[in-house]
Amino acid sequence: MLITLAGEDLRRGRRARLAVVLGSLAAFGPLTIDMYLPAMPGMAHDLHTSAPLVQLTLTVFVVGLAAGQVIAGPLSDAWGRRRPLLLGLALYVAGSLWCAFAPDVGWLIAGRAVQSLGAATxxxxxxxxxxDLFEGTAMTRFFSTLMLVNGAAPILAPVVGGQLLTVATWRAVFLVLAGFGTVLSVAVVLALPESLPAQRRRSGFRDTLRAFRTLGTDRHYLRHVLAAALMFAAVFAYISGSSFVLQEVYGLSAQQYSLVFGGNGLGIVLFGQLNGLLVGRVAHEHTLLRGALGVAVTGAASVAVAAVARLPLPVLLVSLFVVVSMLGVVLANATSLALAGHGASAGAASSLQGLLQFLVAGVAASAMSLAGQASAVPMAATMLVCAAAALGVLTLARQPVSARSAPPSSP
Incomplete structure (x- = not known):
């Protein structure tokens, strides 16, 4: 049987297949965002609209990604994981096709909303x-393993998107995303058995409300969820602003930009894997999380200095790499620490994390867009504020490490 408390009984081949499928599912967000980033300036021209309206398609997707998680997570606690997942994949494919054939920016925004609800699942x-399958350090290590696949999305997506633009229009990007959703639907049917047995499912709406009430009063959970959300917002400011900043302010081509973006994604993969090697052997999750956030704040401060002083482009790019690379370490450790004590309501706990993560990111991106894209300063300021806030939340709400060492509740 696939399910195990510690995750150590999974055979290596099955564990690898599980990592590929789950990593691909987790990559829906970055993949669907990053692949069309190189096309955003061209989309504004082709659809006869403004850059802020094209950026709104990104904000709408993020908000839908947050809202969809609040629906899909608790629903999966009652129905099991597979049925909501397959329904969401069908929505994702339909939304991608809608975007591919959108005649104007209004239809594109609507298609992105549908697409986002599917991706959220x-x-x-x-x-x-x-x-459902892992506990403790084994869970943290598996989250780090997912970064091999999840981190590949920001590496490959903009490169694929940039190369597609050399032979086709931006609409081809959404056709490719529809194909990805179709392939992943087949993979889920064939290779992802149900992980939540009927006897562990929640029975109704009251149970869901009780779970959210428990989560909302758990300082340990909220502390790590907010730290992850604010760090993600710092990186999302880079994601939503860098296409215009690096191409229109610093003069990179779509292909050059996609390579820079992919290089930063490689940093997420490398540091995510380093985290998996270190956790439980060299350092505790708390130590690695605080260290990564400290490095991220330092990198964001360097981005701000480079933007304000108009330092050479390599200085800005190195600083951005430092900040973005820390995302793999922060998300793996913060997610594991947040979910550790909530095995009985994993869907609800995961959905609340997703809601906060993408809502905070959406608000940060919207605030940044109001300042315009005439320079890198708005992007840099947003990154620094969010990274510093993440470290502040983790530090100010600090609880004794012994609270984490207590064994988590059984899944």
Missing amino acids: GVVLSRAIVR
Whole structure:
């Protein structure tokens, strides 16, 4: 049987297949965002609209990604993981096709909303399934393993998107995303058995409300969820602003930009894997999390100095790499620490994490867009504020490490 408390009984081949499928589901967000980033300036021209309206398609997707998780997570606690997941994948494919054939920016925004609700199921349920199968350090290591696949999305997506633009229009990007959703639907049917047995499912709406009330009063959970959300917002400011900043302010081509973006994604993968090697052997999750946030704040401060002083582009790019690379370490440790004590309500806990993560990111991106894209300063300021706030939340709300060492509740 696939389910195990510690995750150590999974055979290596099955564990690898599980990592590929769950990592691909978790990658829905970055993949669907990053692949069309190089096309955003061209989309504004082709659809005869403004850059802020094209950026709104990104904000709408993020908000839908947050809202969809609040629906899919608790629903999966009652129905199991597979049925909501397959329904979400069908929505994702339909939304991608809608975007591909959108005649104007209004239809594109609507298609992105549908697409985001489908993508949300993959993002939230990938975390819930990991919590179903793993506990403790084994869970943290598996989340780090997912960064091999999840981190590949920001590496490959903009490169693929940039190369597609050399032979086709931006609409081809959404056709490719529809194909990805179709392939992943087949993979879920064939390779992802149900991880939540009927006897562990929640019976109704009251149970869901009780779970959210418990989560909302758990300082340990909220502390790590907010730290992850604010760090993600710092990186999301880079994601939503760098396409215009690096191409229009610093003069990079779509292909050059995609390579820079992919290089930063490689940093997420490398440091995510380093985290998996270190956790439980060299350092505790708390130590690695605080260290990564400290490095991120330092990198964000360097980004701000480079933007304000108009330092050479390599200085800005190195600083951005430092900040973005820390995301793999922060998300793996913060997610594991947040979900550790909530095995009985993994779907609800994962959904609330996703809601806060993407809402905070959406608000940060919207605030940044109001300042315009005439320079890198708005992007840099947003990154620094969010990274510093993440470290502040983790530090100011600090609880004794012994609270984490207590064994988590049984899944």
